[in-house]
Amino acid sequence: MADADEYGAQVAKQGSLVRQLKKDGAEPEKIKAEVDKLKTMKSELEKLVKAQSASEPQMNRTSFDQMLVRKFFVVPSFEIHGGVAGLFDLGPPACGLKANILSMWREHFVLQENMLEMDCTNLTPHNVLKTSGHVDRFTDLMVKDEVTGVCARADKLLEDAIDHLIDNNPTMPQSEKDEHLLVQRQADAYKPEEIDVLLKKYEVKSPEGNPFGASFPFNLMFKTTIGPEGTSDAYLRPETAQGLFVNFKRLVEYNAGKLPFAAAQIGLGFRNEISPKGGLLRVREFCMAEIEHFCDPNDKLYPRFKLVKDKVLTLFSADNQLSTGKTDQMTIGDAVSKKLVDNETLGFFLARTQIFCERIGMDPARIRFRQHLKTEMAHYACDCWDLEVKTSYGWMECAGHADRSAYDLTVHAKATKTDLVATKMLSKPQTIEIAKIKLNRKQLGMVFKAEQRAVANAIDDLAQSWANFEPFAAKLEADGKAEIAGFEVTKDMFTYEKKSKTIHEIKYTPSVIEPSFGIGRILYSLLEHSFDVRENDEQRTFLKFKPVVAPIKVAVLALQKDNQFEPIISDLKASLMDLNLSSKVDDSTASLGKRYARSDELGIPFAITVDFDTVSSSTVTMRDRDSMTQIRAKINDIVGMLKLLCTEKMLWADCVKKYGLVAGADDEEGGEKKPVGKTFIQSTGRGRFSRPTVV
Numbered sequence: 001m002a003d004a005d006e007y008g009a010q011v012a013k014q015g016s017l018v019r020q021l022k023k024d025g026a027e028p029e030k031i032k033a034e035v036d037k038l039k040t041m042k043s044e045l046e047k048l049v050k051a052q053s054a055s056e057p058q059m060n061r062t063s064f065d066q067m068l069v070r071k072f073f074v075v076p077s078f079e080i081h082g083g084v085a086g087l088f089d090l091g092p093p094a095c096g097l098k099a100n101i102l103s104m105w106r107e108h109f110v111l112q113e114n115m116l117e118m119d120c121t122n123l124t125p126h127n128v129l130k131t132s133g134h135v136d137r138f139t140d141l142m143v144k145d146e147v148t149g150v151c152a153r154a155d156k157l158l159e160d161a162i163d164h165l166i167d168n169n170p171t172m173p174q175s176e177k178d179e180h181l182l183v184q185r186q187a188d189a190y191k192p193e194e195i196d197v198l199l200k201k202y203e204v205k206s207p208e209g210n211p212f213g214a215s216f217p218f219n220l221m222f223k224t225t226i227g228p229e230g231t232s233d234a235y236l237r238p239e240t241a242q243g244l245f246v247n248f249k250r251l252v253e254y255n256a257g258k259l260p261f262a263a264a265q266i267g268l269g270f271r272n273e274i275s276p277k278g279g280l281l282r283v284r285e286f287c288m289a290e291i292e293h294f295c296d297p298n299d300k301l302y303p304r305f306k307l308v309k310d311k312v313l314t315l316f317s318a319d320n321q322l323s324t325g326k327t328d329q330m331t332i333g334d335a336v337s338k339k340l341v342d343n344e345t346l347g348f349f350l351a352r353t354q355i356f357c358e359r360i361g362m363d364p365a366r367i368r369f370r371q372h373l374k375t376e377m378a379h380y381a382c383d384c385w386d387l388e389v390k391t392s393y394g395w396m397e398c399a400g401h402a403d404r405s406a407y408d409l410t411v412h413a414k415a416t417k418t419d420l421v422a423t424k425m426l427s428k429p430q431t432i433e434i435a436k437i438k439l440n441r442k443q444l445g446m447v448f449k450a451e452q453r454a455v456a457n458a459i460d461d462l463a464q465s466w467a468n469f470e471p472f473a474a475k476l477e478a479d480g481k482a483e484i485a486g487f488e489v490t491k492d493m494f495t496y497e498k499k500s501k502t503i504h505e506i507k508y509t510p511s512v513i514e515p516s517f518g519i520g521r522i523l524y525s526l527l528e529h530s531f532d533v534r535e536n537d538e539q540r541t542f543l544k545f546k547p548v549v550a551p552i553k554v555a556v557l558a559l560q561k562d563n564q565f566e567p568i569i570s571d572l573k574a575s576l577m578d579l580n581l582s583s584k585v586d587d588s589t590a591s592l593g594k595r596y597a598r599s600d601e602l603g604i605p606f607a608i609t610v611d612f613d614t615v616s617s618s619t620v621t622m623r624d625r626d627s628m629t630q631i632r633a634k635i636n637d638i639v640g641m642l643k644l645l646c647t648e649k650m651l652w653a654d655c656v657k658k659y660g661l662v663a664g665a666d667d668e669e670g671g672e673k674k675p676v677g678k679t680f681i682q683s684t685g686r687g688r689f690s691r692p693t694v695v
C-alpha cells in the first residue's frame with residue numbers, strides 16, 4: 001500500500017498543476033481532465049488515510065485509564081478530598097514498575113558509563129535559579145478566559161485548534177495541511193504578539209465559547225521561603241540539573257580532575273503547569289533522571305561511540321519539520337558524520353536512549369527523535385533532540401537531549417566568582433600570545449565602584465588569548481571605548497602589551513551535554529505500549545511487560561483451596577524471595593482461567609500452579625503470559641528458569657528448549673488440555689503433559 005504521506009504529496013502536486021493551468025488560461029478540456037484526475041486522487045487519498053489509521057495501533061483510552069485505576073497503577077492524589085489537577089499517586093504495581101525502570105536506567109547509564117551520581121535538595125534558593133535564568137525565563141505563554149478567568153496554555157490551544165481544523169477537513173489539500181502543521185510544530189517558539197495573531201487567525205475560544213485575552217508569560221516555578229523569617233525566597237526545583245552544576249568543582253576534583261565525565265541525578269522536579277492533562281504526561285510534580293556530561297568544547301568525540309554507530313534511529317530533523325514533515329531512518333553513525341547530529345557524544349546518548357527504551361519494552365515503531373528548530377533552542381545551545389514517544393495523546397516528548405555548550409557553568413561561575421573550569425595538561429609546553437594588562441585601578445574604581453573586580457576579571461580573562469583580545473583592543477583604539485561582559489570600558493582604564501607566554505596546561509569551561517528523562521512520561525508510555533488484548537476476545541486485556549521490568553514476576557496459584565498446598569506455596573515464595581523475584585499469591589476460589597486473566601492484567605509474565613501432582617512429585621506447571629503455553633517441571637528447575645527469564649538473559653522459548661521441555665497449552669479451564677500447534681504433547685496420565693526431561 002502506498003504511504004498516505006507520499007501520496008498526499010502527489011495530490012498536492014496535482015493541485016498545483018490544476019491551479020497553474022487555470023492561471024495560464026489553458027484549454028477547458030485539458031483543465032477538466034486534470035481536475036477529474038485530482039478528484040480521483042483525492043478520494044484515493046482519503047481511503048489511504050483511513051486504511052493507514054486503521055492499521056495503526058488503536059486503543060480505547062477510557063477503558064485503559066479505567067484499568068489503570070482499577071488495578072491501582074495510578075490514582076488521583078488526595079482522591080477522597082476531591083483531588084488536585086496534575087497530582088497523582090502511584091499504586092503498588094506502578095511503584096514496582098517505576099523502581100524497575102529506574103534500576104535499569106541506573107544500570108544502563110550510571111553504571112555502564114561510569115557516571116557520578118548525586119542526590120541534591122529540592123528546595124533551591126532564589127539566587128541559584130536567578131543565575132540559571134529560570135526566574136526570568138522559565139515561563140509558558142498563558143491566556144485567560146475573559147469571562148470565567150480560567151487560564152490555558154497558549155501554545156497547546158494553538159496545537160489543538162490546528163488538530164481540530166485538520167481532523168474536520170479530511171479533503172484539505174496536502175499543501176494547505178502542511179502549512180498548518182508547520183505553524184503547529186513551532187507553537188511553543190512564538191513570541192506573545194505572534195501567538196496572539198495566530199490564536200485570532202484560528203479563532204481559538206475557550207470551551208465555553210468565550211474569548212481569551214492577550215497572552216503573557218507565566219513562570220512555572222513553585223515559590224516558597226526558607227526559614228521562619230520568611231525573608232529568604234526559594235523555589236521547588238523545576239529540574240535536577242542545577243544541583244549538579246553548582247557542585248561541578250567538587251565533582252571534577254572527585255574525578256581526579258579528569259574530563260570528560262558525566263554526573264547524574266534521579267529526583268523530583270516541580271512545575272506549576274498551566275493546564276495539566278494527559279494523566280502522568282503533564283503533571284505538577286514528577287520524577288526526572290538527568291545526566292550532565294561535561295566535556296572539552298573542542299573535543300566531543302566519544303570513545304564508546306563505535307559500539308552504537310550502527311544503531312538505526314528514526315530522526316525528525318529540523319529541516320524536514322519545515323519542509324516534507326517526514327522522518328528518516330538512519331544509523332547514528334551516518335547522522336553524526338553528515339553533521340545532522342552535531343557530535344559523537346550527543347549521538348551516543350541518542351542511541352543509548354533508544355536502546356534503553358527498547359530494553360524496557362517500548363515499541364520501537366512508536367519512538368522517534370525530533371530535532372529542535374532554531375527558534376525553539378536557547379541562543380547558547382548548539383543542538384537539541386527530543387525523544388518523542390507516540391501515545392494515544394499523540395507524540396510526546398519523554399526525554400530531551402541538549403548540547404548546552406558552556407552556558408550553565410559560565411553563569412554560575414560568574415555569579416559566584418568560583419572557577420568552574422577544567423584543566424587540560426599539555427603533552428608538551430606551548431608558547432602562546434597573550435595581552436599583558438596593567439590596570440588603572442583608581443579610574444576603574446571611580447567608574448565601576450563595587451563592580452570594578454568583575455570588570456577587571458573580564459579584562460583579565462580576555463587577555464589570556466591575544467587572538468581574542470585583539471578585536472576588543474582594536475575597537476578601543478578606534479572608538480576610545482569598548483564593551484566587555486556588559487560593561488563599557490574606556491582607554492584610560494588600563495594599558496596593554498602583546499607578550500609571549502609558555503604554558504603547560506589549558507583551563508577551559510566545559511561544555512555540557514544533557515540527556516534529561518521524565519520518568520513519569522516513560523512509565524505512562526510503557527504502560528500504553530504494553531497494553532494488549534487477546535486475539536478473538538477483546539474483553540481480555542493484558543499488559544505485556546517484559547519480565548525484567550514487570551513489577552511482579554510470578555503469580556503463585558493453587559489449583560484449588562487445600563491445606564496440603566500451603567507449605568508448598570510458602571516454600572516456593574521463600575525460594576523466589578531468595579532470588580529477589582517478586583511474586584503474588586492468588587488463593588481465591590476463582591477458576592484458574594480467571595486468575596490467569598487477573599495476573600495478565602497486572603502484567604505478571606509467569607504463573608506457577610501448584611496441584612495434587614506437586615504433592616507427590618514436587619513438580620509444578622509454569623505458564624507464560626504472552627504465548628499462553630505452559631510447561632511442567634521440578635520446582636527447583638522452575639525457579640532456576642525464572643532466574644534466567646527475569647533478567648533479560650533468556651526468552652521463554654529458548655529457556656524451555658534449554659531445559660529440554662516442551663510447552664503445551666495452558667490449563668485455563670481448570671485442567672482441560674488444549675493443543676497449541678505442534679508444541680502440545682498428550683498427557684501421560686500422571687502430569688498434565690508428557691513428563692519433561694529436565695536437564
Ligand SMILES: Nc1ncnc2c1ncn2[C@@H]1O[C@H](COP(=O)(O)OP(=O)(O)OP(=O)(O)O)[C@@H](O)[C@H]1O
Pocket residue numbers: 271273280281282283284286288397398399400516517518519520521
Ligand atoms: N509537566 C510535566 N509532567 C511530566 N513530565 C514532564 C513535565 N515537564 C517535563 N517533563 C519531563 O521532563 C523532561 C525534561 O524536561 P524539559 O524541560 O526538557 O521538558 P519541556 O521541554 O519543558 O517539556 P514540555 O515542552 O512537554 O513541557 C521532559 O522530556 C519530560 O519527559
